[in-house]
Amino acid sequence: MQHDDLNEFALRLTDLANALAGGDLTALGALFDLAGPRLQRYAQALTRNRDDAEDALQAAMVRVAQHPRKLAAARMPWAYFLRIVRNESLQILQRQRPAVSLSTVFDLGRSDPRTSEREEFAALVRSAIHQLPAEQAEVVILKQWEEMTFAEVAEVIGESPNTIASRYRYALEKLSRSLETLVEVSHD
Numbered sequence: 001m002q003h004d005d006l007n008e009f010a011l012r013l014t015d016l017a018n019a020l021a022g023g024d025l026t027a028l029g030a031l032f033d034l035a036g037p038r039l040q041r042y043a044q045a046l047t048r049n050r051d052d053a054e055d056a057l058q059a060a061m062v063r064v065a066q067h068p069r070k071l072a073a074a075r076m077p078w079a080y081f082l083r084i085v086r087n088e089s090l091q092i093l094q095r096q097r098p099a100v101s102l103s104t105v106f107d108l109g110r111s112d113p114r115t116s117e118r119e120e121f122a123a124l125v126r127s128a129i130h131q132l133p134a135e136q137a138e139v140v141i142l143k144q145w146e147e148m149t150f151a152e153v154a155e156v157i158g159e160s161p162n163t164i165a166s167r168y169r170y171a172l173e174k175l176s177r178s179l180e181t182l183v184e185v186s187h188d
Contacts, residue, residue, distance in 0.1 A: 009078075010078055012034055013031070013078055013081070014072075014077050016030050017068070017071040017074075020068040021069045028061070032061055035078075036057065039057050039060065039081065039082070039085045040053055041145075042085055042142075042146070043056040043085050043088070045138075045141055046086065046090070046093070047092060052089070052092050052096070053089070055088075056085055056091075056092055057085060059088040059091075063088070075155070076151070076152055078148075079148065079155035082142070082156040086157070124179060125175075128174075128179050129141075132171050132174055132175070135167055136167045136168070136171035136174070137171070138157065139157070139167045139168045140168065140171050140175070143168055150165050150168070153168075
């Protein structure tokens with residue numbers, strides 16, 4: 001997503017949150033249409049299960065519908081919305097697998113390498129991200145795929161921006177080493 005598209009997305013989300021907080025119930029459907037696919041993808045990355053991700057998204061939408069002013073009042077509404085989905089995803093995981101931590105369930109999924117080099121490289125990147133500690137992988141997903149700032153990621157995860165920046169730096173170092181090794185192995 002390009003910077004202008006991200007700004008437009010954030011502005012539209014804020015407008016819908018304000019409309020919902022003002023009593024416009026049609027804004028809830030528009031909010032779901034706008035953010036649903038991205039929230040679903042994030043929840044699925046956390047839960048590793050489409051049905052659980054859908055449940056987390058639905059629970060998050062219910063929370064927003066019940067307390068629309070909280071989303072509208074959030075300093076960073078998109079980060080706040082992601083945090084709701086994160087919390088709902090983690091609650092689902094805890095109910096299903098009480099002894100399992102985020103680090104043991106985090107998986108981006110794997111795809112079979114295709115014939116094209118681009119798809120093969122994407123599979124290598126997914127594999128490398130899968131090898132990261134869950135806390136680092138989550139930061140990479142939010143920073144790269146959602147194009148969030150460190151402050152926004154910190155808001156979602158509930159850590160300081162410095163902690164997020166450190167996790168990101170360590171993750172990039174590990175990814176660089178891992179991808180270098182994976183690319184060498186795949187070409188042998």
